[in-house]
Structures are given as structure tokens and as C-alpha cells.
Amino acid sequence: MIPDEPHRHEPCSLYEDLINATADLAPIRMAVVHPCDVLSLSGALEAERKKLIVPLLIGPAAKIRAASIEADESIEGIEIIDVPHSHAAAQKAVALVRSGFADALMKGKLHTDELLDAVIDHNLGLRTERRISHIFAMDVPLYPKPLLITDAAINIYPDLNDKRDIVQNAIDLAHALGINLPKVAILSAVETVNPKIKSTLDAAALCKMADRDQITGGMLDGPLAFDNAISKSAAEAKGIRSEVAGDPDILVVPDLEAGNMVAKQLTYLAGAESAGIALGARVPIVLTSRADGIQSRLTSCALALLYFHHRRMLTV
Known part of the structure; x- marks a missing residue:
């Protein structure tokens, strides 16, 4: 596999940009x-x-x-x-x-x-009528922009309606950060729809909900495995044609357990910093x-x- 072009920035430099924007x-x-x-x-x-x-x-x-x-x-x-x-x-x-x-x-x-x-x-x-959800804003030194991860702190096993609100909350935050059309990767263990893996069905349904304006303001794709969500070369190697794969602003995890692991792995293995708020x-x-x-x-x-x-x- 051909690796993605390397990127590295100083830790917390993206956070300084966010603070300066205020x-x-x-x-x-x-x-x-x-x-x-x-x-x-x-x-x-x-x-x-x-x-x-x-x-x-x-x-x-x-x-x-x-x-x-x-x-x-x-x-x-x-x-x-x-x-x-x-x-x-x-x-x-x-x-x-x-x-x-x-x-x-x-x-x-x-x-x-x-x-x-x-x-x-x-x-x-x-x-409100919206479900409350948490969004991590990660500053990952090996990723070129803030990476929003949701929900890794409040909703343990969200159903499809919960995930609709989780996605919309994250899109709304991305808009507030100046990202006009955030790219949203709906994560699962695989990138194909598998009836035995519920998160792949949820991902496909969320994408169709976006097509029908039940979710607005973002570009959704899923299911995507973590590697092809983050890496263009991984997506290309698997023949995935997607404007989201390899360039997401938002990662939507299947459940709190998965999200907690992703966020902490980025922190402790990739030197990421985390900030976050709850919306809804x-x-x-x-x-x-x-x-x-x-x-x-x-x-x-x-x-x-x-x-x-x-x-x-x-x-x-």
C-alpha cells in the first residue's frame, strides 16, 4: 500500500487557531x-x-x-x-x-x-427536541485539521434516531468552526453493508437520511472502516470512491465503547490533544x-x- 503524504504540525497549534478565531x-x-x-x-x-x-x-x-x-x-x-x-x-x-x-x-x-x-x-x-451528545475536537499532530469524534462520552448504545441527532450536532459544531460542508465518516468495522453488523446498516441509513434532508449541512459516507476513513491510500487500495474517505472532518462511531477507544488511542499513541463540548x-x-x-x-x-x-x- 502506498502511504499517504506525511503531515505533522506542532501539538495544540490547531487549538491555538480555534482560540484565535474568538x-x-x-x-x-x-x-x-x-x-x-x-x-x-x-x-x-x-x-x-x-x-x-x-x-x-x-x-x-x-x-x-x-x-x-x-x-x-x-x-x-x-x-x-x-x-x-x-x-x-x-x-x-x-x-x-x-x-x-x-x-x-x-x-x-x-x-x-x-x-x-x-x-x-x-x-x-x-x-430540546434534539438528543444531547458529546463531540471531541481532537488536535492530532499527524492529521492536518481538527478531527471531531462523536459520541464517545454520553450515549452508550445509540439507536438510529439517536445517531441522526449525534450527526446533526457534530455538523452544527463544524459549521460554527467555519467548516461550511463538513465531511462525515460513519465508522464501522468494515466498509460494506453487512446485515450481521448493525453499525453498517445504521451507516447506510444515515447516508440515505442525509439524501432526504433528514440530516442537513454535511457530506456523509459510510460505512467506512477507520483505515479507509482516515487514509486516502487505504480507501484507494479497496476501490472505495468517496469524497469523504481520507479527508473527514467528523468521525461518527458506532457506540460509546468504540468512540472512547478511538479518542484515547489517538491521545496515547498519536500524541493527540482532546477538547470537547456537549450539544443538544x-x-x-x-x-x-x-x-x-x-x-x-x-x-x-x-x-x-x-x-x-x-x-x-x-x-x-
Whole structure:
């Protein structure tokens, strides 16, 4: 097999481009939920310094102040909303969004399920007609552009309707990043439709849904195996004729297990960095891992900022 032309860029350089793209945008009011550890508090404060967000720190005030001392960070002038515990912080953050006082949510030191339980509450949450899904934005040094991977964090075994929303959420984010017609690769283990492999049937159905405008704004192809989705030479070797294969902006995985493995393999074997947000609720949600560093948190805030202003432009 003839290898693809080699590409390499400096780690995080694509993330710097995304952050730079926010230069002319007003920061958004970010409800930071339970920022009671050094990483989540420092990430929010650095995003404030970069003029990405105006943070509203929601959690036990004593714990937030203790985290600021441990981080050697000043929280002078930053609004703190004192609540007794993480569960109350999630509920208060959602209430602030519902009242119009916050434009987005950011996860601090609490479990994702605890935050999302408040978001999806039928009476007091932030549900829309769209299913909520997570999108990783990967900066892979061996890939020439940001690579969106979905869904590797929320939907465990999504059905076809769930995948329709997962794909549309990712396309909407790509539009916010300035990608007018994102190329979407629907992944499976093989590149042909096989009735014994459900993900190949879902991939074929999603492509037909795009043909019928049930999914809009992207160019879909699938099923595609990972090699021929990413590599033009692999696709050519298998006789695949596709404008998506070898040049995707978005990878749609069959389920959370597969997505989690793909994202972590890129991180630990290819030196990739990951950032990400959840879409499908009324506002974007920054859902970083508790172990994610400052760069990941900054980039995730930039994604939320770009998406927020993109959606606002569409409604004007």
C-alpha cells in the first residue's frame, strides 16, 4: 500500500487557531459547576483571562476559596454563588441558564451524570427536541485539521434516531468552526453493508437520511472502516470512491465503547490533544474530564463561544 503524504504540525497549534478565531467575539457568561479543585478552577480563570468567558463559580464557597489558595489564583471580583454541594450546584447552574443569566455550562469537579441529570430534568432542565451528545475536537499532530469524534462520552448504545441527532450536532459544531460542508465518516468495522453488523446498516441509513434532508449541512459516507476513513491510500487500495474517505472532518462511531477507544488511542499513541463540548441542550456544555489540562479546558471554552455566537447569528 502506498502511504499517504506525511503531515505533522506542532501539538495544540490547531487549538491555538480555534482560540484565535474568538478574538472578535464577546465572552459568554459561563456557569462553572462545582469548581472545587485546582484544575477546574484554574481552567475557568484562565478562560476568563483569555476573554473567552465571564465565569460564575457555583459551589460551596469555602471549597472554591480553598481551591483558589491551593492554585495560587486570585478570585477577587469573580462572582461566587454559594450552594452546599455539587448536586445543588448543578441545579443552580441550570436555573441560571433558564433565567437567561448564563449562556453556557462548564463541568467542574463532579461526575458528568450528576450534571446531566439536572440538564435533562423534564420539568426544570434544558431539554430540546434534539438528543444531547458529546463531540471531541481532537488536535492530532499527524492529521492536518481538527478531527471531531462523536459520541464517545454520553450515549452508550445509540439507536438510529439517536445517531441522526449525534450527526446533526457534530455538523452544527463544524459549521460554527467555519467548516461550511463538513465531511462525515460513519465508522464501522468494515466498509460494506453487512446485515450481521448493525453499525453498517445504521451507516447506510444515515447516508440515505442525509439524501432526504433528514440530516442537513454535511457530506456523509459510510460505512467506512477507520483505515479507509482516515487514509486516502487505504480507501484507494479497496476501490472505495468517496469524497469523504481520507479527508473527514467528523468521525461518527458506532457506540460509546468504540468512540472512547478511538479518542484515547489517538491521545496515547498519536500524541493527540482532546477538547470537547456537549450539544443538544438549550446551551453548549463544556464537558471536560476531571484530569484534562488547562489547554483542553481553554479550547473547550472556545468551542462553546464559537458555537454560541454562530447560533445567535442564525436566529438574528
